[in-house]
Amino acid sequence: MIDVKPSGIKAVVFDLDGVIIDTEEVWEEVRRGYVAEHGREFLPDTQDRMMGMSTGEWSAHLADEVGVPRTAEQVAADVLGRMAARYREALPLIPGSVEVVRALGARYRLALASSSARILIDQVLETAGLTGEFEVTLSTEEVPRGKPAPDVYLTAVAGLGLTPADCVAIEDSSNGLRAAGAAGLTVIAVPHGVYPPAADALAQAKLVVDSITEVTPEAVARLV
Incomplete structure (x- = not known):
């Protein structure tokens, strides 16, 4: 296993739809x-x-x-x-996404900030065997405003007891990228092939990858 040098990043906050599942x-x-x-x-x-x-x-x-x-x-x-x-x-898991969650979870604290309803979040995580990987899971129905407002990311970060500067967000959609950027997290974009993000949203990302499998612990450590 390749050692990852410590960085300022303490946690990774995942989106769900388009990042872990292709829905x-x-x-x-x-x-x-x-x-x-x-x-x-x-x-x-x-x-x-x-x-x-x-x-x-x-x-x-x-x-x-x-x-x-x-x-x-x-x-x-x-x-x-x-x-x-x-x-x-049939749960449409994105190939490699479960492995990415577990690999990042071995090095960083994890949270989930999703626009899906709580009932769907819980079902997906249970079916995928990921329930225990996340310290905090949030639906936008549990905060005042959905994405592109930053509420769900700010609340997730607060739930970890961290600051936005401590965290990386992984997003695919325009509104998700805008939300994570507005919250002040370091943003990784995994653009969806069918619904590519707008240019202004993509500009929020410090790293743009073609596949979730490129988001390794080493890639996260290099962001800071």
């Missing part, structure tokens, strides 16, 4: 299908806007702006139920 296309398929069943269709910017939104935010968007004739609470329950069913059928 952005599943989310889009499920929500588009749900909207279509109610005789509505996505607005031109709906998909981009919803990436990073909390459960309360995206369900309100579908109900209030897209026009699904259900309350935001009903929309959330309907869609989350469908997503949970999809995860039970």
Whole structure:
């Protein structure tokens, strides 16, 4: 094993969707299908806007702006139920992501800051065998504002008893990168091939990689 020289980084904060599991296309398929069943269709910017939104935010968007004739609470329950069913059928883990989590966890403290609902976070971590790897797990539904606001990252860092300067964030989406950057963490970007981040969001990253498997303990140590 290669020794990693100590750095100023004490913890790594993971996003979930697009970093550990490849679900952005599943989310889009499920929500588009749900909207279509109610005789509505996505607005031109709906998909981009919803990436990073909390459960309360995206369900309100579908109900209030897209026009699904259900309350935001009903929309959330309907869609989350469908997503949970999809995860039970097959969990779309990104190749190598579980190994990366465990390798980084051997050297750094870990947290999770996700836009997924708590019920989905817990199910994914249990199915993937990762529940015990994270000291702190947070959903944006548990903080005042979803991504791109920095709330979920600031709360996760505080839960570790650290400062943003002590932490690295791993993100894939525009709103996630903006959130981590606004919170003051050192940012690693793993751009999604189907939903690439905007240029201004990608500029938040100190390191851009093609695959999560490139995020090794050595790569994290070199950031500082």
